[in-house]
Amino acid sequence: MNAIEVRNLVKKYPGFKLDNVSFQLPKGYIMGLVGDNGAGKSTTMKLIMNSIKRDSGVVKVLGCDNTSKSFVKVKEEIGVVLDEALFPEVLNAKQVNNIMKRTYMNWEEDRFFGYMDRFSLPPDKVFKDYSRGMKMKLSISVALSHKSRLLVLDEPTSGLDPIVRDEILDILNEFTRDEENSIVISSHITGDLEKICDYVAFLHKGKLVLCEEKDTLLYKYGIVHATRSEFGVVPKNAIVSKRETPYGIDALVFREKTPKTVKIEKPTIEDIFVFMHKYREENYK
Amino acid sequence: MDISISNTSEMPIYEQIYNQIKAQIMQGRLLEGEALPSIRSLAKDLRISVITTKRAYDELEKDGFIYTVLGKGCFVSKRNVELIREAHLKEIEEFMKKIIDLASVIDLTKEEIIEMFNILYEVDKE
Numbered sequence: 001m002n003a004i005e006v007r008n009l010v011k012k013y014p015g016f017k018l019d020n021v022s023f024q025l026p027k028g029y030i031m032g033l034v035g036d037n038g039a040g041k042s043t044t045m046k047l048i049m050n051s052i053k054r055d056s057g058v059v060k061v062l063g064c065d066n067t068s069k070s071f072v073k074v075k076e077e078i079g080v081v082l083d084e085a086l087f088p089e090v091l092n093a094k095q096v097n098n099i100m101k102r103t104y105m106n107w108e109e110d111r112f113f114g115y116m117d118r119f120s121l122p123p124d125k126v127f128k129d130y131s132r133g134m135k136m137k138l139s140i141s142v143a144l145s146h147k148s149r150l151l152v153l154d155e156p157t158s159g160l161d162p163i164v165r166d167e168i169l170d171i172l173n174e175f176t177r178d179e180e181n182s183i184v185i186s187s188h189i190t191g192d193l194e195k196i197c198d199y200v201a202f203l204h205k206g207k208l209v210l211c212e213e214k215d216t217l218l219y220k221y222g223i224v225h226a227t228r229s230e231f232g233v234v235p236k237n238a239i240v241s242k243r244e245t246p247y248g249i250d251a252l253v254f255r256e257k258t259p260k261t262v263k264i265e266k267p268t269i270e271d272i273f274v275f276m277h278k279y280r281e282e283n284y285k
Numbered sequence: 286m287d288i289s290i291s292n293t294s295e296m297p298i299y300e301q302i303y304n305q306i307k308a309q310i311m312q313g314r315l316l317e318g319e320a321l322p323s324i325r326s327l328a329k330d331l332r333i334s335v336i337t338t339k340r341a342y343d344e345l346e347k348d349g350f351i352y353t354v355l356g357k358g359c360f361v362s363k364r365n366v367e368l369i370r371e372a373h374l375k376e377i378e379e380f381m382k383k384i385i386d387l388a389s390v391i392d393l394t395k396e397e398i399i400e401m402f403n404i405l406y407e408v409d410k411e
Contacts, residue, residue, distance in 0.1 A: 028325075029335060177329050198334040215337040219297045261390055266292060 001063060003027045003150050003182035004048060009057030011043055018043050019206045021057075025199065028179035030172070032193030032214075033186035034273055035203035041186040042083065044203065045154045048184070049080060062150055076105055079143030081136070083155035089128035093121060093138060104146035115141035119167075132159045140168060144175065151175065153185040157192050165189070169196050190269040194218075200269060204277050214269070221272050222255040222264035233259050241279040252276065286315065286322070290331055298333055302341035310350050310361055311369055321351060321359040348372065 004025040011018040018040045025031045035041045046052045048059055050066040059066045064074045087096055093116055101107045116123055119137040121130075130138065136156060143151055151172070157165040173196055175181050187193050193200065194214065201211040210217075224234065227248045238257035243250045252275035255264055267275075288305050290298055309315045321342075322330070328338040342359055345351045349368050351359045388398055 173329050173332065176335075177325055179325060195332055198336050213334065213336050215298050215334050260386065264295070266295070 001027045002060070003029075003062060004031075004184060005058075005060040006044075006048070007058040009044070009047055009059060010055045011040075011047060011052070012055050013043075016040070016043075017206045018047070021203075021206075021208045023201055023208060023211045025182055025184055027182050028176060029198040030176055030183040030185065030196055031199040031201060032190075032197035032269075033184065033201050033203060034190055034193060034269060035186070036277065038205075039203040040206045041203055042154050045082075045152055045184070045186065048152055049075075049078070077147065077149045079146065079148035079151045081139045081143050081151070081153045081156045083158065087127045087135075087138070090126055092126050093123045096127075096138070096142065100142060100146070106147040108145050108147065112141055112145035115144060119164075133161065133164055136160060137164070137168075140171070144171070149181055151181075151183040151185070153183065155187055156185065157187055157189055165192060172196055190273065194269045202273060202276070209276065217272065218267060218269070220255060221267050222253050222258065223267045223271055223275075224249075224251045224253050224258065224262055224264055226251075226262065230262070234262060235259075241275045243275075243279050252279075288327075288331065290333060297337075299337045299340040299344070302327075302338065303344050306341070306345055307348075307350055307372070310364070311372075313364075315361050317361055317363050319361045320357075321361070323358050 002024045004023075006024070007022050009018060009021045016038065021040070021044060023031075033041045033044065043052070047054050047057075048061060048066070050059065050071065061071070062074050062077060064071050066074075091099070097109060097112055100112070101109060113123070115121075115137075119134075119141065121134055121137055121141070127135070127138070136159070140153075140156060143153070153172075157168055160168070169192060172183055172185070176183060185193065185197070197214050199211065200214045200217055202209040212220075221240065224231070225248065226234075231249045231251070234251070234253060235257060238253045240252040240254065242252070252267065252272060253264065258264060286306070286309065288302060290301055294301060296304075306315070306321070315321075321327075324338045324342055325335060328335040331338075342351065342353075346353060346359070349362055349365065352362050353359050384398060388394075
């Protein structure tokens, strides 16, 4: 079964179009959405929750069409974290707990305070006095405390220090140890996605550029640093894009199509993304 | 069970897992009938993709090193001497292919390779 199924999704804004996006996230897996600013990541997340109106397309979440009436029930099982955590400014965590108790049927108070403890969040401090990291940790605590089976996380690790980010990644990893649980997560910090995702999807200018198993992706491509003459043996169809400097060439290549004599380094998701978009556009200019 | 994943290795991750588990079975460090960690917990502990772990297990099962009991998990198969020999032969063949590839890059002839091999072999025997 798929946790999320998106088919031919279209959303137009003035100057922006989410263009016919389709992908699937099988249950029990983690998908990372990678994209530059304004690529359509947050729009996609909001459309998954049906919190903005689409122009066309179908979205099924945990097997339920998200425009149907029964989606209200399914929402109980979805934990959402948006990039700006928004709780009323004057509330403290205890009061947030009281509101959530009445919002979610499956609210788990003990678990919530467990996370508060684990993240060392002060329960008496009001929300507006929280730091950015604390706000994010509070949102994540809420998302994980109502028996969610799916987490929809928009930039949950941005603005957080490396130790907290690692802790959050551990918690997310732990969450999908249960094969009923799935996550879709977006981040600019592609290193975070690389650590936990099973699938990676690239969004660029409203289009889904690729959607692939992470490890396949990382093996399919390679980075070559070479002098011009060394680079001569790389066939044209092996080169995805390249960056030329006065001293040589850096390129993203298809590993299989590149001669074995050329030294290929393992790329990061960031390498692949930047080479695919930034340098490719420059190459064609 | 020891498994270490190297990010600098050119070998795909699933192959690294495959090789390490296979080696431990062949060396008798993993015994017949012994349970392997579940795909999901191995993936989560190693912080690698579930898909990759599954592929490694699938390959191990396909090649007869482990078997799956539905709902119970994966176990080490009975050690089959013929099978292991076969696996070794296959691996040696792979290396030889690699030697041929490398040799052709620097125009080394078959005779020269054989001579090199004979010398190395003698040195090793002594």
